[in-house]
């Protein structure tokens with residue numbers, strides 16, 4: 001790492017301390033804050049050492065107002081990134097190590113001040129991946145073995161490591177969302193997991209709510225493929241999962257009498273819209289959706305003249321179609337009385353389907369609803385979109401279309 005020549009002395013000393021603690025394995029984390037760069041919603045950047053398949057890396061988590069973004073850098077590149085941003089974009093930095101802590105504060109005029117003190121955090125092993133985590137799911141739970149996630153000794157199989165990570169991240173997100181929702185204190189919950197596949201997330205959620213939170217759960221996994229429904233039903237019966245059932249069929253044929261939580265995780269293309277519509281229509285307090293492939297909007301997209309040079313490239317058109325589709329879905333949820341957050345579900349290194357749309361029902365505001373509908377109309381017009389499935393379903397009361 002070479003600090004740019006113009007760096008003030010305290011910044012150079014701070015960077016030297018960072019490098020020394022990295023080398024000694026005593027780094028806990030680095031937090032860069034007081035951001036003054038071009039990204040209006042970036043709050044802070046947290047950096048930790050992580051052990052990846054490709055060796056040790058620095059994991060950068062960019063905390064924005066409503067989402068977090070993770071990027072991993074080699075140690076050398078990460079240190080260069082930090083040196084380039086420190087004192088300029090980020091005017092404050094806190095280096096936490098198991099031996100001592102450092103605070104760096106830089107003024108608008110570039111005057112820097114470094115303070116050094118005793119370690120505020122108890123010593124912990126060097127990498128995030130080694131650190132004992134507070135997990136919401138115990139890897140020794142028998143259903144994990146029955147589903148093939150763990151071996152006979154209850155160790156997560158290497159081939160299932162990414163799925164395990166995804167399950168745990170999903171439970172964390174669910175746990176936070178539930179606490180913020182009108183369901184926070186409700187002891188009985190009715191849930192549907194649409195397109196539940198092999199049921200990893202369905203079983204994990206059931207286990208968390210029933211076993212860990214001691215709630216009464218009526219959770220139905222809906223799945224088209226009969227062999228998966230058979231497998232899940234057998235495991236649920238064998239493991240005596242009270243209130244967990246699996247139903248073969250499409251969501252288009254499913255109309256629950258009561259619905260608190262709707263999950264649609266990686267449901268293909270417009271199946272996501274059908275699921276969102278079902279959740280909205282049934283008045284679900286909580287909707288969690290991780291969209292999968294996006295095929296509907298792409299052929300309709302008409303590039304506005306100023307975007308033509310960009311959208312002439314197929315990959316940009318596909319990315320834009322995905323952005324517009326999920327943007328419209330988020331707006332349509334808002335128009336239906338939900339508080340909506342769209343954020344990264346799990347780092348890209350674990351899955352490429354990594355977006356989560358989270359809707360929490362709130363008291364509807366007519367002004368807000370009208371504004372969201374106007375924004376939907378304006379976006380559709382801008383991109384020449386004739387139809388988006390969720391919008392079409394919401395406009396026809398009681399509609400149940402084919403996916």
Ligand SMILES: C[S@@+](CC[C@H](N)C(=O)[O-])C[C@H]1O[C@@H](n2cnc3c(N)ncnc32)[C@H](O)[C@@H]1O
Pocket residue numbers: 194195196197198199200201222223224225228249250251252264265266267268271292403
């Ligand atoms: C990519 S898998 C996702 C599985 C699981 N939700 C997860 O995230 O791990 C999508 C599943 O949705 C099912 N599916 C697709 N369209 C469906 C529909 N209309 N009704 C029910 N299931 C559907 C597929 O059979 C498949 O198993």
